[in-house]
Amino acid sequence: KAGVTQTPRYLIKTRGQQVTLSCSPISGHRSVSWYQQTPGQGLQFLFEYFSETQRNKGNFPGRFSGRQFSNSRSEMNVSTLELGDSALYLCASSPGQGTSPSEQFFGPGTRLTVL
């Protein structure tokens, strides 16, 4: 099976712009989670989608949003970019059948740089 793919791998934006990141989970996986990784804050949970519904949400401002499509692919959007949004954004997929955590498979991430 192909692994989790994230596009694009690298992105440079300027403050005030918006950005959309894409994640394609492993075939058959219905849960997609997003994490932000920065040197200062470490790995922080953004949100989880399961069967097109947001199941969990982290403590991020409303500028961060996401969605999941019927094929389980997911996108996250960040509007009005700030310098502090520069980070590695990781997507993870899992079968996600129940509410107990299942093994999550991470993609290589999208490196976002905000200038």
Add this chain to the structure above:
Amino acid sequence: AQSVTQLDSQVPVFEEAPVELRCNYSSSVSVYLFWYVQYPNQGLQLLLKYLSGSTLVESINGFEAEFNKSQTSFHLRKPSVHISDTAEYFCAVSRTGGGNKLTFGTGTQLKVEL
């Protein structure tokens, strides 16, 4: 809410020496515990997990971790490290019934030297 503390930000060790990476967690509810490894410029890979049952869990590449409820710890150990084990290691916790939301520690950079 859950939290995870990884006490060591960096651990240097010589090849073939044993290593222990420490992880303590805090939670008012039952949790599941995980160790992930991240190699440079890559995503995270699950190393091992504790969901229930035996408190000692092992990975296929020689790592093991023991869940200690009384000490709220989940330390990672390997009796003999290899140069290829150089990476960053993250301890994570998820509350039972909480879906796939993981709370991570700040990570421990393991550097194996010849």
